Amino acid sequence: MFAAYTARAGRAVRVTALGLVGGVLMLTGLAFLTAAAWIALAAALGPAIAALIIGGFYLLLSGAVFAIAASVGKRPPPPPQAQATTGLTIATVAEAFIIGMTAARRRRDRS
Numbered sequence: 001m002f003a004a005y006t007a008r009a010g011r012a013v014r015v016t017a018l019g020l021v022g023g024v025l026m027l028t029g030l031a032f033l034t035a036a037a038w039i040a041l042a043a044a045l046g047p048a049i050a051a052l053i054i055g056g057f058y059l060l061l062s063g064a065v066f067a068i069a070a071s072v073g074k075r076p077p078p079p080p081q082a083q084a085t086t087g088l089t090i091a092t093v094a095e096a097f098i099i100g101m102t103a104a105r106r107r108r109d110r111s
């Protein structure tokens with residue numbers, strides 16, 4: 001029993017560690033790409049315009065990520081469940097009506 005829990009915990013630790021390493025590598029690559037964009041834009045347009053372009057890009061990117069995060073939390077309502085069939089048919093309803101009418105007549109005849 002405990003072997004299953006330790007195996008699952010070990011797998012979770014490995015997945016978390018690999019995700020963390022992947023995230024660090026991705027951030028490192030993003031830093032180098034940002035530096036390269038800065039060098040190219042600053043040489044072509046000047047440092048102020050380069051800062052505006054790169055800052056605007058990251059601002060738009062963060063807005064898109066926040067929009068996606070907001071839409072992920074909202075789940076559509078579950079579809080309505082089909083009502084259970086009770087086996088109620090016209091014949092059953094008619095039979096119940098006739099039984100009720102007969103019982104009412106018998107009661108009226110007694111009084």
